Amino acid sequence: MPTEQEMKASLQKYLEGFNEGNSEKVISLFAEDARVEDPVGSEPLKGKASITTFFQQAIPSVKRLELAAPIRGSHGNAAAMAFNIYVEMEGKGAVIRCIDVMTFNDDGFIIDMKAYWGPEDVQS
Amino acid sequence: MPTEQEMKASLQKYLEGFNEGNSEKVISLFAEDARVEDPVGSEPLKGKASITTFFQQAIPSVKRLELAAPIRGSHGNAAAMAFNIYVEMEGKGAVIRCIDVMTFNDDGFIIDMKAYWGPEDVQS
Helix, strand or coil, X not given: CCCHHXXXXXXXXXXXXXXXXXXXXXXXXXXXXXXXXXXXCECCEECHHHHHHHHHHHHHHEEEEEECCCCECCCCCEEEEEEXXXXXXXXXXXXXXXEEEEEECCCCCEEEEEEECCHHHEEC | CCCHHHHHHHHHHHXXXXXXXXXXXXXXXXXXXXXXXXXECECCEECHHHHHHHHHHHHHHEEEEEEXXXXXXXXXXXXXXXXXXXXXXXXXXXXXXXXXXXXXXXXXXXXXXXXXXXXXXXXC
């Protein structure tokens, strides 16, 4: 099981990958058989191929991710973070307030990502 | 399924119950067969009796809960919040940085609570 520090470093790299426009950096954090549910309540993506397509589309549409509070760990194989997603929608700036929960496999890769944000959490 | 507003109101009441020292208010938010894993990685509590005992012990030991960022909803039956728990440990003030994820049943009660905080998230 990865350490708390290793899991937090992975979430930090996730933010950096977005902010550097580096989809490879983000995708490399995920396991081959990872599951991504973004937003929670939508049909989950399963497997690295779907996840790769998802992030290759998502990352260029995001201007900036910014932590809203320090990343949290756990006493298990998961870490979580509250952050803001700054995007451009229909030519206007908007922010999506989000909390991501990442669960890790024994090799330190993200095996499950859940993104909590609802329609009310999108503000222009 | 509860609305996003109803789920966020439930999380707000959870905070209020702690801050008012009102364990009844907190416990009333949970379903009879709810599951509480606090912190994530520990043995989960199952059922209202265990959960009642847990909150009756926890609430008096907490000085204040304070949101670190606005509560997040989802497109499903869950909501999440990043907050700080101010406690007194061994006569000194400490803060635990936490993210709670609450999942709701169709009647609007919390059926699952996961609290993400690790040893590093406790600071005196």
